[in-house]
Amino acid sequence: MKKFVHDFIVISNKRLNSNHFVLELLSPEPLSTMEPGQFAEVLINGSQDVFLRRPFSIHNADRQKNTISLFIKIVGKGTHALSIVQKGEKLNLIYPLGKGFRLPAHEKILVVGGGCGIAPLLFLVHTLHDRGVKSDIILGARSAGDLLITQQFSRYGNMFLMTEDGSAGEKGLVTQHSMFSKGSFAYQTIFGCGPTPMLKALDKIATAFGIECQVSLENTMACGIGACLCCVVKTTTGNRCVCTEGPVFDTRELDGWYQPIAKCYR
Amino acid sequence: MRNLNIKLHDLDLRNPVMTASGTFGYGWEYEDFVDMNRLGGIIVKATTGSHREGNPYPRMAETAMGMLNAVGLQNKGIDYFVNEIYPKIKDYPTCVIANVSGSTVEEYEAVAEKMNGLENIPAIELNISCPNVKEGGMAFGTTCASAQSVTRAVRKLYKKTLIVKLSPNVTNIAEIAQSVADEGADCLSLINTMLGMAIDAEKRKPVLSTVTGGLSGPAIKPIALRMVWQVHKVVKIPVIGIGGIRNATDAIEFILAGASAIQVGTANFIDPFVTMKIVDGIEEYLDRHNVASVAELIGALRVE
Numbered sequence: 001m002k003k004f005v006h007d008f009i010v011i012s013n014k015r016l017n018s019n020h021f022v023l024e025l026l027s028p029e030p031l032s033t034m035e036p037g038q039f040a041e042v043l044i045n046g047s048q049d050v051f052l053r054r055p056f057s058i059h060n061a062d063r064q065k066n067t068i069s070l071f072i073k074i075v076g077k078g079t080h081a082l083s084i085v086q087k088g089e090k091l092n093l094i095y096p097l098g099k100g101f102r103l104p105a106h107e108k109i110l111v112v113g114g115g116c117g118i119a120p121l122l123f124l125v126h127t128l129h130d131r132g133v134k135s136d137i138i139l140g141a142r143s144a145g146d147l148l149i150t151q152q153f154s155r156y157g158n159m160f161l162m163t164e165d166g167s168a169g170e171k172g173l174v175t176q177h178s179m180f181s182k183g184s185f186a187y188q189t190i191f192g193c194g195p196t197p198m199l200k201a202l203d204k205i206a207t208a209f210g211i212e213c214q215v216s217l218e219n220t221m222a223c224g225i226g227a228c229l230c231c232v233v234k235t236t237t238g239n240r241c242v243c244t245e246g247p248v249f250d251t252r253e254l255d256g257w258y259q260p261i262a263k264c265y266r
Numbered sequence: 267m268r269n270l271n272i273k274l275h276d277l278d279l280r281n282p283v284m285t286a287s288g289t290f291g292y293g294w295e296y297e298d299f300v301d302m303n304r305l306g307g308i309i310v311k312a313t314t315g316s317h318r319e320g321n322p323y324p325r326m327a328e329t330a331m332g333m334l335n336a337v338g339l340q341n342k343g344i345d346y347f348v349n350e351i352y353p354k355i356k357d358y359p360t361c362v363i364a365n366v367s368g369s370t371v372e373e374y375e376a377v378a379e380k381m382n383g384l385e386n387i388p389a390i391e392l393n394i395s396c397p398n399v400k401e402g403g404m405a406f407g408t409t410c411a412s413a414q415s416v417t418r419a420v421r422k423l424y425k426k427t428l429i430v431k432l433s434p435n436v437t438n439i440a441e442i443a444q445s446v447a448d449e450g451a452d453c454l455s456l457i458n459t460m461l462g463m464a465i466d467a468e469k470r471k472p473v474l475s476t477v478t479g480g481l482s483g484p485a486i487k488p489i490a491l492r493m494v495w496q497v498h499k500v501v502k503i504p505v506i507g508i509g510g511i512r513n514a515t516d517a518i519e520f521i522l523a524g525a526s527a528i529q530v531g532t533a534n535f536i537d538p539f540v541t542m543k544i545v546d547g548i549e550e551y552l553d554r555h556n557v558a559s560v561a562e563l564i565g566a567l568r569v570e
């Protein structure tokens with residue numbers, strides 16, 4: 001897929017809570033084709049401390065308005081600098097990068113997001129919805145106040161909420177949702193994004209049910225286009241770049257993740 | 267039109283701007299951005315005798331005006347290079363140079379010998395300066411004796427333009443440069459990354475899996491510039507300047523200090539178009555200073 005470097009224009013910068021915000025960015029050219037799960041490398045303007053670009057998943061795309069959005073959690077210097085960009089400012093992006101979620105032909109899809117890991121999942125369920133698939137979506141957070149943009153998700157699928165303190169939906173971690181302990185688990189693919197321990201727990205569930213699990217990884221990157229080999233993850237076929245061969249991987253490809261059923265029961 | 271052509275031993279470069287090994291992949295990673303017709307040359311990433319997995323993740327740490335890397339020469343080895351990669355890069359419309367690495371003199375020899383047989387690779391850059399492999403690599407570049415032994419061995423069997431890439435992690439760069447030149451290197455390139463370290467204070471852990479790694483980017487530019495100047499003063503062979511270059515002014519500074527050509531590394535990550543912008547900027551500088559040919563600027567520093 002051809003990559004572009006464009007100066008996007010900030011249309012809005014919406015603060016969701018103390019440390020999350022969504023940027024809506026207008027493309028100067030017709031938007032490129034994009035797969036859900038792909039990302040952009042964003043240049044942080046005029047920041048003395050931030051040297052490299054920062055990778056962010058494409059949160060959603062609106063072809064009518066010719067915009068994309070980024071869902072960002074403030075964790076450091078670069079994300080802080082982005083949190084204060086103003087409407088009308090320009091942001092230089094390299095996009096679309098990486099390989100996204102591989103969408104299956106079947107419709108038995110479960111989408112699971114934890115914390116900031118919901119970023120790429122909105123575009124995923126949006127795309128599935130456009131194809132006539134209404135997926136089931138579990139979103140989890142620490143408490144009700146941290147469950148962000150659930151309405152947007154509910155436009156595209158059936159929602160199941162989880163909070164660690166039980167203030168909304170079921171109480172516990174997303175991977176402890178009651179659906180996983182029911183006998184009638186009908187999904188054939190799980191798509192996950194969130195903290196690594198959550199993804200590993202999801203992978204365990206997928207392994208137990210013998211189904212496919214695709215996860216989006218967030219390794220630190222320098223180039224984002226496969227030139228530096230800084231972002232590798234250990235796979236069953238050796239070190240591979242997260243920026244070009246991921247960020248989405250089938251967990252069966254990841255070394256030490258998916259354990260074939262035979263091994264599990266040994 | 268100003269003359270941007272540069273002669274590096276047997277190589278006729280369209281202009282002095284090249285890409286640094288390990289930062290430009292095999293070139294195709296930049297195909298959507300860079301028109302290779304506009305570059306003086308590209309140095310592709312390191313090739314070793316056999317397949318190397320490189321170091322574990324994390325391999326990168328951002329630092330003030332730079333970054334540390336600990337890639338550790340991940341590559342599929344010389345045979346894979348010859349069979350699978352060479353066919354894809356041999357017809358690039360620019361000078362394609364291979365970067366050769368190893369842990370033993372024999373490994374350098376084996377890779378160099380096979381590279382010698384590749385018609386469209388007119389030169390190799392001998393990487394005796396990688397800080398990211400446990401044995402060999404930088405060790406060769408840090409003493410005169412070992413730098414000489416590997417240069418001598420490769421010189422015997424490599425018939426085309428031999429560039430030797432020097433490590434900055436030494437006390438006397440001019441001495442090493444001289445000893446490598448004495449063994450028949452045709453050209454020197456410098457600098458490779460500087461050994462550095464980053465710590466995550468919250469976790470009380472090193473950021474890199476290898477604890478230490480190679481520092482690159484604008485943070486190392488003044489050091490690189492100084493070393494190019496020191497080396498240019500003592501050797502008669504051409505020098506290629508590398509280290510923190512991100513615009514035409516940086517490139518001109520290296521040329522004035524004595525570099526015949528320059529390589530751009532880390533800056534490609536931030537602006538994929540940077541090499542072409544540097545070419546334009548050099549031409550603009552020549553116009554502004556009414557200099558007919560960029561070659562006139564090599565070592566043209568006015569020191570009182």
Ligand SMILES: Cc1cc2nc3c(=O)[nH]c(=O)nc-3n(C[C@H](O)[C@H](O)[C@H](O)COP(=O)(O)OP(=O)(O)OC[C@H]3O[C@@H](n4cnc5c(N)ncnc54)[C@H](O)[C@@H]3O)c2cc1C
Nearest residue numbers: 054055056057071072073076077078079119218219220247
């Ligand atoms: C493919 C990809 C997609 C991503 N998508 C999103 C997204 O949609 N929304 C979002 O908010 N974030 C996303 N991230 C993570 C985001 O890139 C980092 O949070 C960001 O680069 C941090 O920059 P900073 O300057 O604010 O932090 P820094 O000041 O550089 O670091 C602050 C802290 O954050 C940690 N950190 C930095 N980078 C990462 C990283 N890549 N992964 C984990 N921890 C990190 C550092 O170790 C440090 O402790 C994505 C990362 C990747 C690789």
Ligand SMILES: Cc1cc2nc3c(=O)[nH]c(=O)nc-3n(C[C@H](O)[C@H](O)[C@H](O)COP(=O)(O)O)c2cc1C
Nearest residue numbers: 228286287288312335393458482483509510531532
């Ligand atoms: C990610 C990365 C990988 C590198 N890999 C190699 C390599 O394989 N061989 C080599 O000779 N130099 C390698 N280098 C060093 C660069 O070629 C260059 O000498 C150094 O980065 C300084 O230039 P810069 O400041 O413009 O990046 C690498 C540098 C980086 C940042």
Ligand code: FES
Nearest residue numbers: 222224226229243
């Ligand atoms: S970030 Fe450079 S190869 Fe992935």
